[in-house]
Amino acid sequence: MKIYTTIALVLIGFNLVAQNLQKFYDKINYADQLMQAKEYEKSIDEIDEILEEFTFATKLYLNRGYANLFQNKHDEAIADFKLYHANHPEDNREFIYFLTNKQKAAELLIENYNGDYTPDPDYYYLPVVSREDSLKGGMRLERACFDVNYYDLKIHVYPETKSIEGINYIHFNVLKNTDIIQLDLFQNYSLEVRWNDQLLEYTRDQNAVFVKFPEQLHSGEKHIVSVKYQGKPTEAPNPPWNGGFVWKKTKRKDWIGVACEHLGASSWWPCKDHLSDKPDSLKIRVYCPDDVNVVANGNLINQGSNQSGENFYDWFVSYPINTYNVTFYIGDFINFSDTVYSAKNKYPIDYYILPQNEKEARTYYKLTTKIFDVYNKIYGIYPYWKDGAAMVEAPYTGMEHQSAIAIGDDYKETRRMYKDKKLKYLVVHEAAHEWWGNTVAANDMADIWISETFATYSELLIQEELIGYDSYLDGVSKINQQIYNLWPMVGRSGVNDNTFASGDIYHKGASMIHNFRCIVNDDAKFKQIIKDIYNHFKFQTINTKDFLRYIDSNVGEEYLPFFKSFLYRHEPPKLLLYTQKLDETTTEFFYKWSNVDAGYYMPFCLICENNQKYRLTGTTQLQKFTVYNSADYYIPTAYRYDLKMPKNSFTYFWIKDIKPKNVSVPVSRGSYAEKGTMLGNSKHGKWYTIFANGNIRTEENYYMNRREGTTIFYNEKGDTLNIKKYTNDTLTGSVISFNNNKRVESGYYDGNIKNGPFKYYFHDTCCIAAKGELNNNIKEGIWKYYNKHGNVCCKIDFHNGEKTDIKYFNNNGDEIEITDTISFSSPMPCYKDGIKCLYDKIYQNIKFSSTLIDTLFNETIYISLVISPFGEIVSAKTEKSSSKVLADEIIAILFKNNDWIPGYLNRNPAYVKIVLPVKVKAV
Numbered sequence: 003m004k005i006y007t008t009i010a011l012v013l014i015g016f017n018l019v020a021q022n023l024q025k026f027y028d029k030i031n032y033a034d035q036l037m038q039a040k041e042y043e044k045s046i047d048e049i050d051e052i053l054e055e056f057t058f059a060t061k062l063y064l065n066r067g068y069a070n071l072f073q074n075k076h077d078e079a080i081a082d083f084k085l086y087h088a089n090h091p092e093d094n095r096e097f098i099y100f101l102t103n104k105q106k107a108a109e110l111l112i113e114n115y116n117g118d119y120t121p122d123p124d125y126y127y128l129p130v131v132s133r134e135d136s137l138k139g140g141m142r143l144e145r146a147c148f149d150v151n152y153y154d155l156k157i158h159v160y161p162e163t164k165s166i167e168g169i170n171y172i173h174f175n176v177l178k179n180t181d182i183i184q185l186d187l188f189q190n191y192s193l194e195v196r197w198n199d200q201l202l203e204y205t206r207d208q209n210a211v212f213v214k215f216p217e218q219l220h221s222g223e224k225h226i227v228s229v230k231y232q233g234k235p236t237e238a239p240n241p242p243w244n245g246g247f248v249w250k251k252t253k254r255k256d257w258i259g260v261a262c263e264h265l266g267a268s269s270w271w272p273c274k275d276h277l278s279d280k281p282d283s284l285k286i287r288v289y290c291p292d293d294v295n296v297v298a299n300g301n302l303i304n305q306g307s308n309q310s311g312e313n314f315y316d317w318f319v320s321y322p323i324n325t326y327n328v329t330f331y332i333g334d335f336i337n338f339s340d341t342v343y344s345a346k347n348k349y350p351i352d353y354y355i356l357p358q359n360e361k362e363a364r365t366y367y368k369l370t371t372k373i374f375d376v377y378n379k380i381y382g383i384y385p386y387w388k389d390g391a392a393m394v395e396a397p398y399t400g401m402e403h404q405s406a407i408a409i410g411d412d413y414k415e416t417r418r419m420y421k422d423k424k425l426k427y428l429v430v431h432e433a434a435h436e437w438w439g440n441t442v443a444a445n446d447m448a449d450i451w452i453s454e455t456f457a458t459y460s461e462l463l464i465q466e467e468l469i470g471y472d473s474y475l476d477g478v479s480k481i482n483q484q485i486y487n488l489w490p491m492v493g494r495s496g497v498n499d500n501t502f503a504s505g506d507i508y509h510k511g512a513s514m515i516h517n518f519r520c521i522v523n524d525d526a527k528f529k530q531i532i533k534d535i536y537n538h539f540k541f542q543t544i545n546t547k548d549f550l551r552y553i554d555s556n557v558g559e560e561y562l563p564f565f566k567s568f569l570y571r572h573e574p575p576k577l578l579l580y581t582q583k584l585d586e587t588t589t590e591f592f593y594k595w596s597n598v599d600a601g602y603y604m605p606f607c608l609i610c611e612n613n614q615k616y617r618l619t620g621t622t623q624l625q626k627f628t629v630y631n632s633a634d635y636y637i638p639t640a641y642r643y644d645l646k647m648p649k650n651s652f653t654y655f656w657i658k659d660i661k662p663k664n665v666s667v668p669v670s671r672g673s674y675a676e677k678g679t680m681l682g683n684s685k686h687g688k689w690y691t692i693f694a695n696g697n698i699r700t701e702e703n704y705y706m707n708r709r710e711g712t713t714i715f716y717n718e719k720g721d722t723l724n725i726k727k728y729t730n731d732t733l734t735g736s737v738i739s740f741n742n743n744k745r746v747e748s749g750y751y752d753g754n755i756k757n758g759p760f761k762y763y764f765h766d767t768c769c770i771a772a773k774g775e776l777n778n779n780i781k782e783g784i785w786k787y788y789n790k791h792g793n794v795c796c797k798i799d800f801h802n803g804e805k806t807d808i809k810y811f812n813n814n815g816d817e818i819e820i821t822d823t824i825s826f827s828s829p830m831p832c833y834k835d836g837i838k839c840l841y842d843k844i845y846q847n848i849k850f851s852s853t854l855i856d857t858l859f860n861e862t863i864y865i866s867l868v869i870s871p872f873g874e875i876v877s878a879k880t881e882k883s884s885s886k887v888l889a890d891e892i893i894a895i896l897f898k899n900n901d902w903i904p905g906y907l908n909r910n911p912a913y914v915k916i917v918l919p920v921k922v923k924a925v
């Protein structure tokens with residue numbers, strides 16, 4: 003029997019486990035389905051339930067992390083990834099480190115970029131700045147003293163030895179008297195500098211060359227120095243991002259190129275290698291082997307061979323050009339071309355391609371003229387139309403080399419998949435650089451976002467123009483998913499900073515411009531602003547401050563907090579949210595932006611379960627929006643852009659839920675200690691102020707920093723003093739005052755003003771003493787005054803606060819005549835709590851110090867009072883006192899405690915004058 007029981011129990015136990023396991027898998031499947039359906043919040047709820055029951059399922063932290071990440075709830079996501087990793091340290095996948103460890107993230111980004119940098123923990127893990135960087139990026143006197151206007155560069159390229167030699171004639175204007183200038187050429191070259199046929203001395207510091215002149219050069223003079231050089235150029239580890247030379251062969255013929263945007267032009271030719279100084283024009287001659295030809299920037303103006311039989315090609319750039327944009331391509335190029343027509347001009351686009359790729363290239367370039375058409379339209383005519391445009395098949399990925407764009411993706415689209423596959427990323431992006439980056443150019447690497455941000459945003463505009471607005475939004479959503487938020491977009495000035503590796507200057511930058519468009523909320527106006535920015539700055543080199551100054555004075559200073567927040571902060575705005583369900587289908591939704599500059603505002607989208615959609619504009623102040631008739635709400639992110647949102651409401655930000663938190667404020671901050679609940683920086687919910695003895699002084703209700711509902715005031719003993727109603731931080735509604743826990747006054751306020759019926763009560767009997775209406779703090783209409791027997795003893799008609807009629811009544815209700823104030827009555831008026839109580843009040847409330855009283859007074863002050871038939875002092879006068887101030891003080895106290903039993907004449911209350919002696923002396 004016993005055996006059977008045990009088996010049965012085991013079977014039942016096994017069954018339970020099996021049932022439980024089935025339930026576990028069902029729930030996991032369900033959570034997974036919710037994720038697939040992009041129901042992230044519901045998926046999180048499901049995962050929370052599973053984790054509560056099946057605590058071993060710690061792998062679900064990873065899923066919950068993703069669900070949070072897809073909702074842009076970044077803080078929650080990171081917390082989940084950390085939890086996951088703590089439970090599963092065996093999972094070494096890089097992305098987990100990447101998400102939970104900023105240093106690791108920086109290392110991976112830099113490694114991926116193939117850069118030779120160490121992250122700096124003291125500055126967002128951006129690459130550590132070296133002396134070489136300062137020499138390259140800094141603007142020292144030796145650089146600021148001259149301005150290059152023309153380069154005449156000749157270069158021999160020797161593929162067999164992977165070496166080059168050349169000479170550059172540098173034409174410059176002297177801006178400040180000097181006898182030394184800084185040129186730049188990498189250390190791996192030997193060089194010789196000449197000026198007017200004289201050999202010049204120089205010193206080399208890293209890649210900088212400080213050239214010494216035998217005499218002072220004077221401001222305003224024009225000079226030419228020639229630099230002859232030779233050596234082996236750096237080979238590019240990961241062009242174009244980590245640049246240098248690329249030596250390749252195709253069909254046994256040379257295919258050579260160079261890209262050096264961040265590395266610097268001085269990696270292969272001597273120049274003033276600083277972004278702030280573009281020559282007005284440039285000539286480049288390249289000698290190359292016989293079986294190949296050369297394409298470079300600008301127009302081909304000459305080709306031939308020298309006495310030694312070396313072939314050369316002369317290309318001329320007739321516009322200012324960045325040194326990093328100067329390039330050449332050696333290869334067995336053939337070419338075909340298109341023509342772009344604009345309103346006033348036409349210009350060719352030449353395609354230089356390797357002959358074996360002609361068919362693919364012709365298909366690949368199909369939409370190129372259309373892309374140029376769009377840019378002509380939205381920004382202005384192609385800035386280098388006299389030089390023509392060109393796309394050259396490059397032995398590296400791609401680069402925006404001015405009027406000779408490098409296209410190196412083997413005519414395959416691999417980097418950014420647009421909705422229309424005929425649109426090619428490299429063509430769209432690099433062509434945009436002709437306007438942004440090449441024409442509106444950064445003058446410091448710190449500000450290179452100007453180039454990549456607008457080039458990347460141009461990709462979105464191309465999608466909008468050529469495919470449609472949905473495609474534009476699709477592009478925005480894809481871009482938003484690629485933001486790292488590791489480094490600020492603006493880098494460190496003067497050190498050739500490298501902000502490329504995280505990609506944020508591309509994606510977050512484009513997202514910023516899209517957000518700006520949402521803020522402007524007028525597409526035509528927005529596009530005009532962008533066009534105006536381009537046209538204002540074209541052919542200039544600018545930095546972030548120039549950009550912000552332009553926004554400030556030409557677009558609107560209200561946009562500055564937005565741009566500054568996005569450009570200088572490494573993390574995006576956070577939308578702080580708090581929701582309060584009022585009932586099943588009504589939700590109060592509180593929101594504000596944080597991690598932003600003061601004055602920031604930006605819209606976002608709120609979608610309710612009933613499919614109502616709202617474009618709400620958040621500010622840095624907590625705001626409220628009430629959702630009606632909907633059980634739930636949703637804020638779309640890049641992962642839910644498919645929900646049709648109101649125009650210009652799909653912005654990029656992080657979301658953070660906030661909860662009211664309990665706060666205690668110690669007494670030191672004010673006269674009373676406080677405690678209560680805060681929502682963000684606002685008092686919200688119950689709030690108390692507390693006496694030093696620990697008793698509650700006030701019990702208040704706050705709603706987003708404003709008093710709302712009932713506030714109760716107590717004295718130190720714990721007696722209730724007042725019960726007041728507030729609406730929107732003003733006294734509105736009923737107010738009741740107490741004395742010794744007895745009601746003494748009741749009435750109504752409206753916006754801090756007494757408005758409505760008021761009643762006053764005798765302090766001792768709690769019987770009504772007077773009632774009437776107050777209108778804006780002033781008595782209006784008939785006020786009735788009662789004696790202690792509950793009979794009306796007086797009626798006064800008020801109009802605009804003035805007494806217009808007074809009637810007195812005896813206990814039988816008969817009207818009586820009272821004409822004069824009398825000095826004797828039976829009984830005489832007396833203070834309602836007795837005369838001793840009145841003296842106590844006077845002595846307790848006199849503000850003069852006892853020392854002062856001792857020094858000045860030791861006397862009796864006499865004050866005459868007239869007590870009205872309804873128990874009020876109607877006049878008070880000092881009869882005898884050596885201090886008017888002190889007497890006035892006493893009178894003020896008397897008026898504050900104005901509650902008398904009137905004197906009677908012939909059984910009727912009357913105006914009675916009494917004289918009150920007050921002895922003042924030191925205690």
Ligand SMILES: [Zn+2]
Binds near residue numbers: 402454457
């Ligand atoms: Zn770019």
